[in-house]
Amino acid sequence: MTRVSLTINGQPRQFDGDGEMPLLWHLREGAGLKGTKFGCGIGACGACTVHIDGTAARSCSVPMSTLEGANITTIEGLAEGARLHAVQEAWIAEDVAQCGYCQAGQIMAVAAFLKDYPEPTDQDIAENITNLCRCGTYVRVRKAIKRAAK
Numbered sequence: 001m002t003r004v005s006l007t008i009n010g011q012p013r014q015f016d017g018d019g020e021m022p023l024l025w026h027l028r029e030g031a032g033l034k035g036t037k038f039g040c041g042i043g044a045c046g047a048c049t050v051h052i053d054g055t056a057a058r059s060c061s062v063p064m065s066t067l068e069g070a071n072i073t074t075i076e077g078l079a080e081g082a083r084l085h086a087v088q089e090a091w092i093a094e095d096v097a098q099c100g101y102c103q104a105g106q107i108m109a110v111a112a113f114l115k116d117y118p119e120p121t122d123q124d125i126a127e128n129i130t131n132l133c134r135c136g137t138y139v140r141v142r143k144a145i146k147r148a149a150k
């Protein structure tokens with residue numbers, strides 16, 4: 001049994017359980033935050049992307065035992081009160097989503113990326129935003145990233 005104290009979307013939270021449990025499971029089943037999605041479960045697709053201390057991370061591959069004191073932000077906590085994050089606004093303006101399944105992970109990855117690349121080139125985007133989208137919305141994803149960066 002592992003005990004971990006962490007913060008999720010600004011709320012203190014205590015986890016008691018198997019330290020090998022992936023953060024994704026705790027978010028969805030423990031905290032009831034279903035916006036973060038399961039895709040591959042092996043850190044390859046990015047559907048489960050959240051922020052850990054402000055950095056994008058694939059939550060299916062992060063054991064709870066590593067998260068003592070961590071500050072987690074999920075898609076549910078990205079907006080500031082009633083105001084959507086600039087990336088969320090750009091996603092809506094560019095009508096990015098098709099089926100929508102991967103989009104929470106895409107948005108979280110991009111929100112972290114833009115902090116390091118405030119004026120990203122196509123190459124920056126290609127090298128850093130590696131989340132997969134089975135609908136192939138990549139052209140709209142790139143347009144939304146450029147819009148959010150303005």
Ligand code: FES
Pocket residue numbers: 037038039040041042043044045046047048049058059060061
């Ligand atoms: Fe985590 Fe695919 S579900 S990277």
